[in-house]
Amino acid sequence: MTPSxxxxxxxxxxxxxxxxxxxxxxxxxxxxxxxLGSNGSGKSTLIRACMGRLPLTRxxxxxxxxxxxxxxxxxxxxxxxxxxxxxxxxxxTVWEVVASGRLARRRWLTPLRRDDRTAIAHAIETVGLxxxxxxxxxxxxxxxxxxxxxxxxxxxxxxxFVLDEPTAGVDLHSQHALxxxxxxxxxxxxxxxxxxxxxxxxxxxxDRTVVVRDGRIAYxxxxxxxxxxxxxxxxxxxxxxxxxxxxxxxxxxxx
Amino acid sequence: MNILAYDFMQRALLxxxxxxxxxxxxxTYLVQRRLALLGDGIGHVAVTGVALGLLTGQAPVLTAIxxxxxxxxxxxxxxxxxxxxxxxxxxxxxxxxxAGGVLLAELEGGTARLHExxxxxxxxxxxxxxxxxVGLAIVVVSVAVGMSPQFFAVCQDxxxxxxxxxxxxxYSVAMSVLAAVTITIAMRTVGLLLVSALMVVPxxxxxxxxxxxxxxxxxxxxVGTLAAVGGVTTSFYADVAPGATIVLLALAVFVATWPIGxxxxxxRRLVExxxxxxxxxxxxxxxxAESHPHEHDEYCQHPxxxxxxxxxxxxxxxxxxxxxxxxxxx
Ligand SMILES: Nc1ncnc2c1ncn2[C@@H]1O[C@H](COP(=O)(O)OP(=O)(O)OP(=O)(O)O)[C@@H](O)[C@H]1O
Ligand SMILES: [Mg+2]
Ligand SMILES: [Zn+2]
Ligand SMILES: [Zn+2]
Ligand SMILES: [Zn+2]
Ligand SMILES: [Zn+2]
Numbered sequence: 256m257t258p259s260x261x262x263x264x265x266x267x268x269x270x271x272x273x274x275x276x277x278x279x280x281x282x283x284x285x286x287x288x289x290x291l292g293s294n295g296s297g298k299s300t301l302i303r304a305c306m307g308r309l310p311l312t313r314x315x316x317x318x319x320x321x322x323x324x325x326x327x328x329x330x331x332x333x334x335x336x337x338x339x340x341x342x343x344x345x346x347x348t349v350w351e352v353v354a355s356g357r358l359a360r361r362r363w364l365t366p367l368r369r370d371d372r373t374a375i376a377h378a379i380e381t382v383g384l385x386x387x388x389x390x391x392x393x394x395x396x397x398x399x400x401x402x403x404x405x406x407x408x409x410x411x412x413x414x415x416f417v418l419d420e421p422t423a424g425v426d427l428h429s430q431h432a433l434x435x436x437x438x439x440x441x442x443x444x445x446x447x448x449x450x451x452x453x454x455x456x457x458x459x460x461x462d463r464t465v466v467v468r469d470g471r472i473a474y475x476x477x478x479x480x481x482x483x484x485x486x487x488x489x490x491x492x493x494x495x496x497x498x499x500x501x502x503x504x505x506x507x508x509x510x
Numbered sequence: 511m512n513i514l515a516y517d518f519m520q521r522a523l524l525x526x527x528x529x530x531x532x533x534x535x536x537x538t539y540l541v542q543r544r545l546a547l548l549g550d551g552i553g554h555v556a557v558t559g560v561a562l563g564l565l566t567g568q569a570p571v572l573t574a575i576x577x578x579x580x581x582x583x584x585x586x587x588x589x590x591x592x593x594x595x596x597x598x599x600x601x602x603x604x605x606x607x608x609a610g611g612v613l614l615a616e617l618e619g620g621t622a623r624l625h626e627x628x629x630x631x632x633x634x635x636x637x638x639x640x641x642x643x644v645g646l647a648i649v650v651v652s653v654a655v656g657m658s659p660q661f662f663a664v665c666q667d668x669x670x671x672x673x674x675x676x677x678x679x680x681y682s683v684a685m686s687v688l689a690a691v692t693i694t695i696a697m698r699t700v701g702l703l704l705v706s707a708l709m710v711v712p713x714x715x716x717x718x719x720x721x722x723x724x725x726x727x728x729x730x731x732x733v734g735t736l737a738a739v740g741g742v743t744t745s746f747y748a749d750v751a752p753g754a755t756i757v758l759l760a761l762a763v764f765v766a767t768w769p770i771g772x773x774x775x776x777x778r779r780l781v782e783x784x785x786x787x788x789x790x791x792x793x794x795x796x797x798x799a800e801s802h803p804h805e806h807d808e809y810c811q812h813p814x815x816x817x818x819x820x821x822x823x824x825x826x827x828x829x830x831x832x833x834x835x836x837x838x839x840x
Contacts, residue, residue, distance in 0.1 A: 303669070306669070306672070306673045307672065307673070308669055308672060308673075327675060329673060329674055329675030330675070332673055334669070334670060334673040336667065336669045336670060338667075341667075343542055343543075343544075343665065343666050343667075344541045344542040344543060344544045344546075344665075345538060345541050345542040345665075345713065345717065345723050345726050346717070346721075346722070346723075346726075347662070347666060347722055347723040348721065348722035348723070350722075351662070351722055351723050351724065352666065354659075355659065355662060355663040355666060355667075355670070355671070355674070356670075356674075358659060358660065358663050358671070358674040358675075358676065359674040359675045361659065363656075363657070363660075364656050364657070386783055386816075387783075389721065389722070390721075390782070391721060391722065394779075394782070407670065411674070
């Protein structure tokens with residue numbers, strides 16, 4: 256079966272500075288992969304490259320087996336970018352922001368269909384913001400805005416769900432709600448790639464963890480107990496080597 | 511003196527109507543992208559275009575549209591290449607555009623004719639000018655409104671829009687070109703130096719009273735139309751250049767809506783539902799309000815705000831929920 260997302264020997268440079276090197280990374284259909292690593296290790300850079308927002312200087316990325324340059328079926332992908340706010344120059348309502356998650360499924364110059372509206376309402380309900388749907392996003396708290404971004408990606412009913420720190424600033428109650436939501440879409444066969452510093456309630460969903468360190472993959476394998484804190488650890492003691500059971504995996508990694 | 515008895519006034523009013531619709535429509539996207547001054551930048555570049563037309567004997571509308579579009583694309587390219595210095599690039603075009611325009615106009619023999627384009631003039635627009643304006647304005651308004659879901663997404667979050675399969679760079683350039691065309695349409699009515707005001711002030715006004723993006727867009731277009739048509743009419747009777755009248759009228763509407771906006775925002779915040787009590791977090795201990803002679807009900811003047819499954823009455827910084835014979839502090 257072709258992986259939903261596959262990076263082979265990927266390298267990314269920003270402004271000429273190499274950030275990611277020798278990245279081999281994949282997520283199979285139905286798999287839930289957690290990307291871990293300390294601040295600045297390159298998690299977001301890897302995600303952005305996978306979403307086609309940063310060019311590779313080497314290697315290849317495939318989405319559902321199709322090279323990124325030729326991939327056009329974006330309705331299959333849901334993306335929650337790492338953001339501190341969902342606000343913009345002209346305040347938009349929660350409903351409007353979430354509705355933009357249906358764009359890949361809409362044709363030009365056509366109004367929203369009924370299934371679009373159902374999906375939008377369902378996504379807003381899932382993140383528990385139905386009572387705020389007509390409020391301007393800028394009047395919500397940081398964690399609520401993060402939930403709006405999650406709803407926006409959910410609205411597109413994606414098969415591959417990529418979340419960059421979806422739980423940052425989100426309270427425990429909503430993290431449980433997100434975990435339930437993810438469980439639901441995983442049950443439908445979706446693939447999930449998520450970046451997190453603390454996995455919290457999401458921990459039980461994870462099939463595999465990938466640790467990024469200084470722009471390279473430092474670990475790729477089954478989740479280890481306490482992985483939720485892995486990022487903290489490598490951050491607190493940068494001098495320490497990897498524990499022997501957490502050696503980097505070569506080409507023969509679990510694909 | 512009937513304003514509609516004059517052919518040129520009929521044309522001027524038609525042009526004003528469409529300009530008033532088009533400028534705020536495009537302006538909403540510029541404000542959304544926090545590029546409110548882009549219109550000003552392109553307007554200044556268009557000055558060079560007009561002067562070029564006057565010097566070479568071409569139609570100034572034509573040369574202005576070409577130069578303004580090139581300028582708009584240039585700004586977009588600079589913005590994409592060097593993210594940090596976007597406003598510096600804008601400033602360079604500002605100065606280059608106006609200096610180039612004045613220089614070319616002086617070569618042609620003076621800046622008198624340029625003046626018409628800088629501050630607007632209604633009586634001198636030829637029928638051909640007006641029909642070109644009408645055609646272009648209809649195109650601008652249709653694109654800006656018809657493609658609003660796409661433009662909205664690109665302005666809101668470029669990364670997300672790209673992952674929805676939208677060609678973000680193409681849409682950005684399209685928006686800049688729309689802005690350039692709008693400015694050229696508007697220059698006969700408002701003038702190049704003030705056109706940006708008609709793109710931005712109605713949007714600022716709409717933000718006072720409208721909630722959400724779509725409502726802001728529609729309200730801004732209504733305010734823009736009101737200001738443009740009202741300004742042209744006033745300038746006809748008062749015999750002054752229309753540009754300043756239109757902008758002052760738009761500003762007057764803004765000032766008039768300010769207190770309304772403040773009241774709406776205050777009211778909205780007051781009655782906004784409180785967050786539902788957290789299901790997991792331990793509920794704060796039951797705390798009864800101290801002596802409370804007043805009795806809250808649906809007729810008392812205190813705002814009744816939804817709080818989960820009940821209602822809190824708000825007064826003096828307290829939230830009081832009825833509970834049996836007393837009130838709880840929430
Ligand atoms: N736009 C940029 N310009 C220059 N350098 C950048 C840019 N974006 C990221 N970098 C660099 O790339 C490296 C990786 O950044 P990245 O955002 O991928 O980290 P991260 O793992 O997502 O961190 P965090 O946990 O803080 O989100 C950092 O050293 C950062 O300085
Ligand atoms: Mg990051
Ligand atoms: Zn009362
Ligand atoms: Zn009370
Ligand atoms: Zn009580
Ligand atoms: Zn209450």
